[in-house]
Amino acid sequence: MEIKPDIFHRTVFRRMESMKCGVPKKPPVKINALWIVPAVFLLLATAAHALTPTVHFTGVETTPSNCFYFGGLTILGEPAAFLEDEVGVFVDDGAGGRLLVGACVFGDSNQQDKYLIAVNGDDPLEPGKNGAGHHDVLTFKVWDKSEDKEYTIGTADFSVEYRQGLNEPAIPPVYQTDVFFGLLNLSAVPPPGDIDQNSEVELADAILALKIVTGVQETGSLDADVNDDDRIGIHEAIYILQYLSGLF
Numbered sequence: 001m002e003i004k005p006d007i008f009h010r011t012v013f014r015r016m017e018s019m020k021c022g023v024p025k026k027p028p029v030k031i032n033a034l035w036i037v038p039a040v041f042l043l044l045a046t047a048a049h050a051l052t053p054t055v056h057f058t059g060v061e062t063t064p065s066n067c068f069y070f071g072g073l074t075i076l077g078e079p080a081a082f083l084e085d086e087v088g089v090f091v092d093d094g095a096g097g098r099l100l101v102g103a104c105v106f107g108d109s110n111q112q113d114k115y116l117i118a119v120n121g122d123d124p125l126e127p128g129k130n131g132a133g134h135h136d137v138l139t140f141k142v143w144d145k146s147e148d149k150e151y152t153i154g155t156a157d158f159s160v161e162y163r164q165g166l167n168e169p170a171i172p173p174v175y176q177t178d179v180f181f182g183l184l185n186l187s188a189v190p191p192p193g194d195i196d197q198n199s200e201v202e203l204a205d206a207i208l209a210l211k212i213v214t215g216v217q218e219t220g221s222l223d224a225d226v227n228d229d230d231r232i233g234i235h236e237a238i239y240i241l242q243y244l245s246g247l248f
């Protein structure tokens with residue numbers, strides 16, 4: 001099917017507008033060849049479904065600039081639940097906290113086995129940091145709706161898959177205005193060292209490991225085993241303390 005340039009651009013930009021992702025002030029007059037494949041991909045990826053509102057990752061501020069990430073998602077090795085599980089993207093807010101800069105519901109594109117997320121960039125005309133800065137590292141979080149459980153995607157849990165027309169993401173992923181990244185596949189798993197299985201590695205996990213070493217407590221989840229000896233002990237305690245110190 002031939003797509004007329006004007007109709008083509010209007011459709012893509014209208015779709016982007018409907019996603020509240022920020023729209024360039026003027027649609028380009030000429031088709032830039034570099035734009036065509038990603039734009040067609042965006043059109044195809046977003047054409048089939050209305051944007052489903054997120055219920056867990058909420059409060060994203062829409063700004064005039066954005067980038068997109070697109071890819072697969074598994075939770076504990078199983079495909080995520082279509083139109084249920086969610087992806088949220090956070091950046092450092094510059095004040096010791098985290099800022100939610102993008103959110104989507106899994107499968108909310110014409111590819112039911114993919115997530116498509118618009119990540120909002122900082123608006124320099126608005127005071128304070130209200131979006132991602134250029135090359136800010138993006139933290140991807142996943143919410144498993146059925147278990148009401150949140151996972152942070154660690155560096156080892158991203159995988160990149162080649163898809164023609166999409167830009168290959170860096171790992172860890174970063175923000176770059178007007179770039180469509182993919183495929184960035186996410187694997188949501190409990191982080192190593194999460195002995196109490198609350199999806200976070202915290203001091204409480206290190207204390208638990210030490211309690212197990214000293215016999216105060218019998219054992220913890222072997223999913224948290226970091227050195228494959230099928231035991232929770234001093235290696236896990238050291239790993240957790242190094243993790244919390246930001247050594248890796």
Ligand SMILES: [Ca+2]
Binds near residue numbers: 122123130
């Ligand atoms: Ca700002």
Ligand SMILES: [Ca+2]
Binds near residue numbers: 193198201202
């Ligand atoms: Ca934990």
Ligand SMILES: [Ca+2]
Binds near residue numbers: 226230
């Ligand atoms: Ca171990």
